[in-house]
Each structure stands twice: as structure tokens, then as C-alpha cells.
Amino acid sequence: MATTKGDSNVSREMVTVYIMGNAHKVPADATIMTALEYAGYQIKRGAGCREGFCGACGTVYRLPGDYRIYSGLACTKLVEENMWLSQLPAIPGNKAIYDLDELKANVATIQKLYPEVFRCVACNSCTKVCPQELEVMEYIQAAMRGDIERVMDLSFDCVACGLCAIRCPAEIIHYNVALLCRRLYGKYLSKESPELEARLNELKEKKYDKEYEELMNMNQEDMKKKYYDRDMEKS
Amino acid sequence: MYTDSMKKSIEVVAKTRQKRLELAKSGKPVFTPMTAEERETVLSNFHPDYKAESRRTVNVGPNKGESLTAEVSDILEAHSRIQPQLFDLSRPDYETDMLIIGGGGGGCAAAIIARQKGVKSIISTKLRLGDSNSMMSQGGMQAAVKPQDSPTRHYLDILGGGHFDNKPDLVRALTEDGADVVKWLEELGVVWDKNEDGSLQVLHGGGTSRKRMHSCRDYTGAIIMRTLMDEVRNHPDDISVLEFVPAVELILDNEGKCAGAVLYNLETEEYFIVKAKSTIIATGGYGRLHIRGFDTTNHYGATGDGLIMAYRAGANLLYMDSVQYHPTGSVFPEQISGFLITEKIRGAGGQPVNKEGELFVFPREPRDIESSAFIRECVERNKGIETPSGRWGVWLDSPLIDLIHGTGYIMRQFPAMHRQFFRYDIDIIKEPMLVYPTLHYQNGGIEINDRCESNIPGLYVAGEASGGLHGRNRLMGNSVLDYNVFGRRAGEYASGYVKSVKLKSLTLDHVDKYEKELNEAKIETDRVAPVILPSYTPEEVKNRQLTAHYEGTIR
Numbered sequence: 001m002a003t004t005k006g007d008s009n010v011s012r013e014m015v016t017v018y019i020m021g022n023a024h025k026v027p028a029d030a031t032i033m034t035a036l037e038y039a040g041y042q043i044k045r046g047a048g049c050r051e052g053f054c055g056a057c058g059t060v061y062r063l064p065g066d067y068r069i070y071s072g073l074a075c076t077k078l079v080e081e082n083m084w085l086s087q088l089p090a091i092p093g094n095k096a097i098y099d100l101d102e103l104k105a106n107v108a109t110i111q112k113l114y115p116e117v118f119r120c121v122a123c124n125s126c127t128k129v130c131p132q133e134l135e136v137m138e139y140i141q142a143a144m145r146g147d148i149e150r151v152m153d154l155s156f157d158c159v160a161c162g163l164c165a166i167r168c169p170a171e172i173i174h175y176n177v178a179l180l181c182r183r184l185y186g187k188y189l190s191k192e193s194p195e196l197e198a199r200l201n202e203l204k205e206k207k208y209d210k211e212y213e214e215l216m217n218m219n220q221e222d223m224k225k226k227y228y229d230r231d232m233e234k235s
Numbered sequence: 236m237y238t239d240s241m242k243k244s245i246e247v248v249a250k251t252r253q254k255r256l257e258l259a260k261s262g263k264p265v266f267t268p269m270t271a272e273e274r275e276t277v278l279s280n281f282h283p284d285y286k287a288e289s290r291r292t293v294n295v296g297p298n299k300g301e302s303l304t305a306e307v308s309d310i311l312e313a314h315s316r317i318q319p320q321l322f323d324l325s326r327p328d329y330e331t332d333m334l335i336i337g338g339g340g341g342g343c344a345a346a347i348i349a350r351q352k353g354v355k356s357i358i359s360t361k362l363r364l365g366d367s368n369s370m371m372s373q374g375g376m377q378a379a380v381k382p383q384d385s386p387t388r389h390y391l392d393i394l395g396g397g398h399f400d401n402k403p404d405l406v407r408a409l410t411e412d413g414a415d416v417v418k419w420l421e422e423l424g425v426v427w428d429k430n431e432d433g434s435l436q437v438l439h440g441g442g443t444s445r446k447r448m449h450s451c452r453d454y455t456g457a458i459i460m461r462t463l464m465d466e467v468r469n470h471p472d473d474i475s476v477l478e479f480v481p482a483v484e485l486i487l488d489n490e491g492k493c494a495g496a497v498l499y500n501l502e503t504e505e506y507f508i509v510k511a512k513s514t515i516i517a518t519g520g521y522g523r524l525h526i527r528g529f530d531t532t533n534h535y536g537a538t539g540d541g542l543i544m545a546y547r548a549g550a551n552l553l554y555m556d557s558v559q560y561h562p563t564g565s566v567f568p569e570q571i572s573g574f575l576i577t578e579k580i581r582g583a584g585g586q587p588v589n590k591e592g593e594l595f596v597f598p599r600e601p602r603d604i605e606s607s608a609f610i611r612e613c614v615e616r617n618k619g620i621e622t623p624s625g626r627w628g629v630w631l632d633s634p635l636i637d638l639i640h641g642t643g644y645i646m647r648q649f650p651a652m653h654r655q656f657f658r659y660d661i662d663i664i665k666e667p668m669l670v671y672p673t674l675h676y677q678n679g680g681i682e683i684n685d686r687c688e689s690n691i692p693g694l695y696v697a698g699e700a701s702g703g704l705h706g707r708n709r710l711m712g713n714s715v716l717d718y719n720v721f722g723r724r725a726g727e728y729a730s731g732y733v734k735s736v737k738l739k740s741l742t743l744d745h746v747d748k749y750e751k752e753l754n755e756a757k758i759e760t761d762r763v764a765p766v767i768l769p770s771y772t773p774e775e776v777k778n779r780q781l782t783a784h785y786e787g788t789i790r
Binding site: 029030031034037038039040042043044045047048049050051052053054056076078095097098099100132133152156157159160179182183184185186187190191192193194195196198199200203208211212215216220223224226227228230231232233234235 | 259262263264270271362363365366370371379380381382383384385386387388390391392394395399403404407411414415417418421422423424425426427429432433434435439444445446451452454456457458461462465466468469471479501502532534535568569570571574575584599650651654655658768770771772773776780789790
């Protein structure tokens with residue numbers, strides 16, 4: 001590692017990274033995304049939320065003397081000395097078109113919309129590549145059994161970066177299968193809330209109209225008093 | 236990962252934890268909430284908005300003469316990206332009933348409702364569909380569903396949080412539609428956190444008098460946003476999506492009605508004319524303007540583009556002097572500085588404490604109050620913790636959460652937060668997080684009524700781009716509800732409008748007129764807006780780009 005002076009006159013530890021093959025000196029504590037920007041790249045594709053939620057910044061890289069291909073999200077993965085990296089601007093992933101109202105929450109739906117799920121060879125490549133460290137193969141196996149609740153549970157934190165889909169020898173689009181199953185669960189399998197139905201009925205009967213009228217016509221002084229006097233539900 | 240001096244302070248925090256746990260379990264407030272006077276004092280002394288240099292008068296446009304956030308005045312006093320005479324408006328590239336500018340939660344909700352009303356739409360979005368602040372909300376969505384709660388109580392909490400400046404019709408619409416949005420999203424397949432009996436799990440948020448924050452673990456926004464996107468993608472014949480194609484200027488007709496927009500393809504650098512019977516601005520907020528130099532929680536494209544486009548076309552802005560700093564932005568490690576730490580942490584019992592491990596503020600004051608108290612603790616009382624890069628913060632004591640709710644609660648309810656810190660060898664189950672206020676939300680925006688109508692016929696606004704709902708301070712969980720309620724309303728009312736409207740010939744005269752106004756006000760600047768994307772290119776690099784051409788921040 002070399003140490004150079006940055007523009008803020010603070011000594012920063014620097015490393016060399018190869019951005020699509022070209023060497024750049026970047027701060028050793030940079031994420032891949034900030035390293036790209038430090039090197040002068042204006043990102044258009046390849047950055048979204050920048051905090052690990054949107055999956056826009058899937059990146060692949062190799063390290064010297066290591067045969068493996070690694071991957072991660074550019075916004076959260078730190079650079080390493082002599083890392084050779086390339087961002088993936090977009091990942092082709094077919095999405096099934098469906099009318100959720102006409103689907104059933106069962107294995108037949110998965111068979112019909114994403115038949116390739118059943119080509120899974122249980123190689124675990126998807127799980128190994130997942131930057132969220134999800135049990136991707138486990139949820140694909142659950143999808144094959146029609147265990148939609150388990151797919152929902154295991155895939156809940158998926159950011160849809162698509163890295164699983166490009167590593168899969170069976171060419172499954174895992175994140176779209178997972179999204180379908182979560183929607184099926186939310187709509188058909190999640191228990192209904194009686195309180196919610198009760199409140200919706202009250203609103204339909206316009207139960208709160210009078211209170212709203214009063215509040216909306218209240219002078220600010222009375223409103224302030226009402227606000228500061230209100231009781232608090234225990235935490 | 237923590238430095239030695241931080242570790243020492245963490246030991247002190249651990250020593251006071253048991254006592255604070257007992258306090259939390261007592262059910263009483265762990266610290267006395269502030270009175271109206273105390274709130275006013277801490278705000279005026281420590282909130283960044285109250286510093287004189289935070290604001291400056293805008294000298295052009297509908298709000299001329301008003302004192303606004305300085306960075307907002309900057310983008311309003313800026314040149315257009317286009318020269319109107321280059322466009323032949325009689326030959327539009329697209330014609331549609333509805334143009335929706337912005338592919339976040341509000342835009343997608345509007346498109347889904349419009350389709351149900353038989354109206355076709357185009358969504359034009361700067362980055363990918365769903366790349367938005369909607370995707371990033373973690374903690375939850377407020378809605379008055381529980382029997383001990385009511386929509387009018389929600390209304391009262393919002394008004395107090397917003398310093399009574401909120402527009403009553405908007406607050407009523409938000410709170411009255413809340414329960415229906417919970418149901419609508421569930422029918423679209425959103426997986427809400429629920430109890431065994433099917434009842435919805437709820438927690439407190441800052442400024443709430445009842446527990447009404449509904450969540451999807453701490454991926455609430457991601458779950459909702461992906462559901463809405465997926466539904467949009469299920470209707471390719473009715474909803475067209477144009478990605479990496481932001482709008483750069485609105486188009487009017489010669490009667491002053493909104494009639495579409497000029498779009499710019501970021502990749503091919505082509506401009507396109509969209510003629511639309513109605514236009515919805517759902518462009519979100521402005522965190523990437525880095526107001527007062529703050530880090531932001533916002534997504535890469537949050538540059539307030541809708542504000543300036545609507546303003547040039549004659550739309551009024553409301554409360555654009557008010558900025559939301561979220562109390563709990565991360566300050567350490569440096570790589571995640573400014574990142575959001577969800578308010579749900581405090582909703583679940585996490586407490587902010589100083590370097591001595593002492594509570595110094597009620598953990599769930601409204602955001603502006605809480606933030607100001609954090610700043611006071613660091614700046615005035617010198618009880619903050621300094622990071623190696625010279626930032627300051629207070630501790631957010633997360634280990635309390637599992638002590639209150641039982642082992643495993645953090646892993647179940649806060650997977651995103653745990654993951655974010657665990658990458659840097661910090662385990663939030665055992666150690667607190669260091670936090671400081673971070674730029675989070677645009678409290679004001681384009682003025683609308685409860686039908687999402689602006690003062691320009693045919694121009695609707697939904698979500699963070701609009702102003703009035705939150706007054707001068709939004710409460711937690713109301714933004715997720717906001718983009719759903721008003722996205723749906725925009726879709727509905729704009730759909731009604733397109734059935735009768737007749738557009739006349741299209742014009743960009745307002746852009747020329749605005750340019751003249753800049754001249755007359757003697758504003759000399761090379762700023763252009765919409766900003767579109769921030770630039771993080773270092774000066775050293777820029778100095779070597781001798782033949783590069785920049786339009787604003789974009790090369």
C-alpha cells in the first residue's frame with residue numbers, strides 16, 4: 001500500500017484498483033462506488049440508493065493469484081489492493097406477466113410462470129454469490145415444493161441485484177420468483193386483520209367526519225392545547 | 236472496529252444500561268418530553284434551518300421575494316437545460332393521456348390507479364423504475380388502524396409535529412385514506428409484519444401518541460416499492476416505462492394548461508417531446524443537493540428536479556424554507572456516514588445517550604426537535620463522541636432492544652441495520668451505533684390541494700415533491716403513507732381530468748419568459764437546473780478534463 005497526499009492535505013492510505021483493466025490509485029477505505037467516482041467516473045447506470053437497498057450496483061471482481069470470481073454491491077463493498085473490477089450496468093431478467101387476482105398460491109403457479117425453477121441442480125452458486133448472504137438455493141428448493149411462506153421468509157431481504165441470476169447454470173431468475181412468492185403470500189396466505197376491517201367499516205360509515213370538521217375549524221390556540229394535552233400510549 | 240476512545244465510552248454506556256432498561260420497562264417516558272417553549276428554544280438555537288445563512292431570498296418566479304433554503308434558491312435561479320427554439324412542438328415523439336414524471340412509489344401508484352380508470356400512461360424516470368427514496372424507507376408506514384387509535388388522533392399528531400403549519404385538507408386526506416392504503420397494499424401482495432392472530436404489528440415513532448407504525452421488517456420501502464413496480468410491469472400495454480430518461484422541462488399549451496414535458500435520454504443524449512393531457516410530478520426530494528454540506532440518506536437522483544420544472548411553468552411552492560434532518564444518520568464508520576438508521580430502532584426501545592451513557596432527550600420527539608437536541612448535546616454541552624475524521628455523534632443504544640423484547644428480536648426486525656454494521660465488524664446487538672443528524676427530507680414542495688392539483692391546470696403533484704401536508708416538519712412513517720395516498724389520488728383525479736380536457740397548441744414560452752426574468756433580476760450564473768445528478772468527481776480530476784463540457788454537474 002502506498003501513502004499519498006490527498007487534496008485535503010490529510011495523508012490517506014491508498015490502494016491500486018483496476019477499473020475495467022485500468023489502474024487507478026484510490027483511498028484504501030473507499031467503497032467500490034466511491035472509488036469509481038474518485039477516479040473520475042460519472043456513474044449513470046450502476047448507482048441507485050447507494051445504501052444497499054436497491055440492487056443497482058452489482059459488481060464483479062477478481063483478485064491477483066486467485067482463480068475465483070467475486071461479486072458484491074459497489075455501494076457497500078470496500079476496495080482491495082489490486083482488485084480488478086467491472087460494474088454490471090444492467091442484468092437481463094425476464095419477468096412473467098400475470099394478473100395476481102387470478103393466481104393461486106400453490107406450486108402450479110410457479111410451474112406455469114417460472115418453469116425453469118425446476119431445472120435447479122442444487123449447485124448453491126446463487127447462495128454463494130448473494131451479497132445479502134441469503135439462502136437463495138434454499139428458497140428455490142422451497143419454491144419447487146410450493147412452500148411459498150418459506151420463499152417469502154428467506155427472500156425477504158432480497159435487493160434484486162441479479163447476481164444470482166447471472167451465476168445460475170439452470171438460468172433461473174431467482175429474484176423474480178421470490179417477488180412472485182412474496183406477493184402471493186401477502187395477498188393469499190397472510191392472515192387477515194380483523195381490526196383493519198373494523199376501521200375500514202367505520203370510515204365507510206363516516207364515523208370520523210364530525211371530529212374532522214371540529215379539528216379543521218379549530219383555532220390554533222385550542223389546537224395547541226389539545227395537542228400538548230393528548231395522552232400517550234405506553235411504549 | 237470502534238476506536239479505543241469510543242470503546243471506553245461504550246463501556247460507560249453499558250454500565251448505565253441496566254438502569255435505563257428498568258426505566259424503559261416501567262412504561263413511563265424514559266425522559267420528560269419537551270414543552271412547547273422548550274421545543275422552540277432548542278429549534279431556534281440548534282436547528283440548521285434557523286441559521287441566518289441557511290436561507291436567502293429568491294428573486295424570480297411565483298415565490299419571488301420569499302426567503303427560501305439557500306440551495307433551493309440556487310436551483311430556482313438557474314438556467315434551463317434547453318433552448319426552446321430548437322424544439323418543434325407540433326411533432327411530439329409521444330402522445331399520451333398521462334405523463335408521470337418519476338418512477339418511485341408515488342408515480343407507480345398513480346399509474347396503477349390510472350390504468351384501473353382506463354387511462355394509459357407513460358412513466359419517465361431518471362434512473363431505473365423504483366430507484367427512489369421510496370425504495371429506501373426502512374422503519375414503516377403510519378396508519379391509524381388499531382382500536383385505541385383513530386384517524387383524527389393521527390391528524391392531531393401530524394399537526395403538532397408540523398408546528399401547526401400543515402394544510403388541513405391534505406392532512407385529512409392522508410389520515411383518512413391510511414387504513415385503506417394498508418389494505419390496498421396487502422391486496423397487491425405487500426407482506427406486513429403481523430402477530431400470530433393476523434393483527435398488524437405496530438410501534439411508536441417520533442411524535443406519535445399511539446403506536447401506528449406498520450412495517451415489513453426494516454425493508455418496508457423495498458417491499459412496497461418492488462410490489463408496486465411489479466404491478467406496473469404486469470401491464471406493459473397500458474403503462475410504458477422510460478428509464479434513464481428524466482424530464483427537463485414542462486410543456487404548456489397556449490391557454491396555460493400543462494401539456495407534457497421535454498425528456499432527455501441520459502445515454503443517447505436525445506431529447507423527446509411528450510404531449511400529455513395530464514402530467515403528474517412525482518420526482519421526490521432534494522437530498523443530493525447536500526444542503527448546508529450535510530451528508531444525505533437520499534438516493535442518487537434526489538436533486539429536486541420537479542421543483543424547478545414546475546416553478547418555471549408558474550407553480551407555487553410552499554414551505555421551501557424547511558429542511559428535514561433525520562436525527563439518526565450514521566457517522567461511523569466513515570463509509571456509511573449519512574446513511575439512514577431507521578427510527579424504528581427508537582420505536583422498539585433504542586435510546587440516544589451521550590458519551591457518559593446518560594439520556595438527554597425523550598427518544599421519540601418529532602424529528603426536528605430530536606435532531607436539534609442531538610446537535611446541542613455535541614456542540615453546546617460537549618458530550619458527543621468524536622470520530623477519527625472529525626465528525627461528532629451520540630450513541631444510539633441498540634442492545635437495549637433485545638433486552639426489552641427478547642433475544643432474536645433485532646435479527647428478525649432489523650436485518651438491514653444489522654447487516655449494514657456487521658460488514659464493518661460492529662454487532663448492533665451488543666454495541667451501540669454512533670449517530671448524528673443527516674439530510675433526509677424536503678418538508679415543503681409544490682403546493683397542492685387534496686386532489687393533488689397544483690395551480691397549473693393539468694399539473695398534478697404527489698409525494699415528497701409536493702408541499703403543505705407535513706407543514707414544516709414531517710413525522711416518521713408519514714412519507715410512505717404520503718406517496719401511497721397522494722400517488723393514488725393523483726392517478727384518480729388526473730384520470731378524471733383527461734376525459735374532458737382539450738389541449739391547444741403547445742408552447743415552451745414560459746422557459747423564455749423565465750430566462751428574461753433572470754436577466755431582469757440581474758442574476759448572472761452558470762448554474763443549470765434540473766440538476767439531474769450530483770457530481771462527486773474530485774477537483775483534481777476536473778482540472779485535467781480540459782476539453783470536457785459540463786452542463787451543470789453533468790458531463
